[in-house]
Amino acid sequence: MTDFADFFVDQAAASSHVQFIYDVAADRVTFVNEAYEKALNGRCAHVNEELPALLARLHPDDRAYLIHYCKLWVRGQVSDEIEVRLQQPGQPDQWFCLTPHHQATNGRVLIGGVLRDISVAKRHQQNADNFSSRKNAALEILSHDLSGAFGIVQQVAQYLTEEVTVPANSRVGDMLRVLENTSRSSLKMIRDLVNMEFLSSANTDLKRDRVEVGTVLRAPLDELQRGQGTLGHAFEYSLPTEPLYVNLDVNKITQVLANLVSNAFKFTPDGKRVAVAVEPCPGCVRIRVIDEGIGIPAALQPQLFERFTKARRQGLRGEQTTGLGLALCKFIVEWHGGTISVDSAEGVGTTFTVEIPQAESEIAAL
Template structure:
């Protein structure tokens, strides 16, 4: 019986080795007590350009290629993995000379063997998927910014046409042909319907985005907001409005659904513009704090009456009102923004003084591995220790 059991184990080990070596992904087995890799498959040579026999000697150079912002993040998870805890997948980057970083999904498995615990890990190269996701997020943010800026400008123009048509129709002398009044009425109705269509389109885009499942990634908040905020800056400045933004000088990482979070910021900026006069100012500031990241959207607009503040984030809130240019709202925007922020385990709050302006503040937790901002040598020293 012992012979049969041993033979079965040998067959299983041979099958594992054959499958691992046939895989296009990197697989390695790490002996935790010995502190060394005891197996790495053939893909290591094709993907990471090392040699199987020299993997332990090559580890220091390989670890030195880990992106500085990911070293503490990986170290924190590795410390848990070797204890058999929190065996969750993480994404890390390897730097390459004169090329973009190479992204890997590291998937761990802890094996408490009688002869000593082992950590088995698979490295999936997800560079292409990350590249496509970044392009998709950038496209979505550009689309949303364009819609918001154009709707802001077009809605204002249509509202003005509607008001002018209504004024002219009311002031027409009785002697004027009836057809003129009918045409002005048609112009008034067309303008009103055009404004409604534009706002409905924006609302549908936002609610459709909210309805999709969360796709959380560990990202640099300043970097993912840079593109949308710059587009808002260009768009609003072309329309004669004053918009500015400030980003952190160092990377600040949080776990975000990039598309949903950028849409929240875009909506809050659009809302600030709605209640700020043309000569007023809207500003966004992104700040990295000890345990969280803060995004402040401030304006020097008309502010919010104190009685409205307790109801501001309710669905179909009684605090809804027309914008300065006649923009309508059904009171869903701020409620959905608050919901999305809370999905990220964050908070959305407001401070406002009527006649002086408002500040909307979003705060979300920093991602794990905040020690990624420690000196490189310290972060690297705890990896594979």
């Protein structure tokens, strides 16, 4: 047994991640490896004296979260990893991922685990999420703008074909048919491209992180606001005034948001408003996408979230739809344990409401 103990001590000493053991009854750290000194700028021999100052560096929004987690940890009721932030004066927060362990023997409770610095990975993930948000917003706006233009060209070509008398031996008729067919195929290609991107992303594995919803949604909403502004559309949004933490797959939820906003503009006349409101509600976060558009007939509303729904309609500017978008939104939202609903009246407008549960520890801390 001593050989095994020596092996694990040597392995911990060689690790680049912080490994520790804490005696709950004694209220002391009984073991910490040398990685502690590099990762947290402490001294192993003085870890217990340094622990209060280290805990004081916890991000304020993570303290209640960690307290709730620790209560379960001491009882041996957690096995999931947890991510927390440590503040550094004048520098970005340090992100750490804790892999927990619990042992209870002869009435003695020990908790411990591995603490990994994931700050670089977090920054890379944030950059990737921001890039994805910009890509999704650009795709939706580009498809909306181009679809509208090609739709108009197709309608003009159809009108000229029906109304203009073409002289004998003229190629005008053939050219109008080419113009109409090219516009129609271009519209289909654009929508297929956007739907393919949405489908491929929706079918990837769900990766949820505890995030502050206002922080992660501000960037994609800014992108949507800038993009829609360049098209001359009125778009505005509001975010919670206080931090609100939810377990989200940020990329997938921003796709849902972009899809709902794009749909809203399809059925909202020029000069009318589309808005997004992100707000807290008991035990969840609520996202409302509100438009002043033409509304949805009551007979179509029960079928909206079905795959390849018969409720699909052509947009006001000729935009086509496959009937998959809202079904995928529903799938992603329910994947998060949430709900999506619609409230609409013809001639008045439509509101889509998404509700996603807050993280369990956030609710317990209220």
